[in-house]
Amino acid sequence: MSxxxxxxxxxxxxxxxxxxxxxxxxxxxxxxxIIGSLWFLCNSRPELAFCxxxxxxxxxxxxxxxxxxxxxxxxxxxxxxxxxxxxxxGKQKFELESVGYTDTDHGGDLVERKSTFGFVFLLNKALxxxxxxKQPVIALSNCEAEYIAGSFATCQCVWLEELLxxxx
Numbered sequence: 427m428s429x430x431x432x433x434x435x436x437x438x439x440x441x442x443x444x445x446x447x448x449x450x451x452x453x454x455x456x457x458x459x460i461i462g463s464l465w466f467l468c469n470s471r472p473e474l475a476f477c478x479x480x481x482x483x484x485x486x487x488x489x490x491x492x493x494x495x496x497x498x499x500x501x502x503x504x505x506x507x508x509x510x511x512x513x514x515x516g517k518q519k520f521e522l523e524s525v526g527y528t529d530t531d532h533g534g535d536l537v538e539r540k541s542t543f544g545f546v547f548l549l550n551k552a553l554x555x556x557x558x559x560k561q562p563v564i565a566l567s568n569c570e571a572e573y574i575a576g577s578f579a580t581c582q583c584v585w586l587e588e589l590l591x592x593x594x
Contacts, residue, residue: 432505433498437477441495442536449489457488460496467503470510474499475558476544483535483560511553522590524549528579530561532571541565543575547586555582 461482468474477499484492528545535542544558557578565571 427497427500427504430497430501430504433501434505436474436499436502437480437495438498441480442534443480443484443492443495444536445484445487446489446491449491452488452490452493454485454488457493457496458485460493460500461485464496464499464503471503472511472546472553472556474503475556476542479542479558479560483537522550524554524583524586524590525551526579526583528575530568530571530575532565532568535560539564541571541574543571543578545575545579545582547582549586549590555586557582 461478464474464478465482468478477495481492481496481499524547526545526547528543530541530543532541533539538560540563541561542558543561545556546553547555559578561571561574563574565574
């Protein structure tokens with residue numbers, strides 16, 4: 427994939443993957459190697475977390491559509507090879523400013539009908555913590571899914587604040 431055409435985004439908008447038993451199967455070892463390598467890359471590229479979480483759900487019964495989605499992520503990485511997390515030096519502040527964002531996708535998993543949530547926390551405009559994960563319960567409404575995502579993000583926020591107080 428080193429000479430592939432670059433993709434502008436890691437995944438198509440509103441992509442929903444299914445377990446279609448009628449679809450042609452693939453060589454699963456190659457698929458698992460691609461996903462494992464991308465998860466390793468996710469340590470410095472957090473924007474891949476959501477799409478990798480979505481694709482990883484199908485590692486046990488991967489099909490051609492799942493492999494094509496993983497290859498699109500590889501095409502995105504090829505086009506953004508110079509991207510990563512930037513921690514600026516020389517811009518020290520005496521006060522720490524933390525900002526957090528959260529979002530959810532109500533019922534985005536068409537197999538289990540669970541929502542996916544994500545959050546990101548910035549510390550002095552530098553990335554400090556992030557997560558993209560399937561919710562442990564089935565939310566019956568968008569409001570409930572947002573509430574669950576907010577509670578997980580709040581737990582992470584409290585943990586970060588406690589950690590910062592300990593480090594001071």
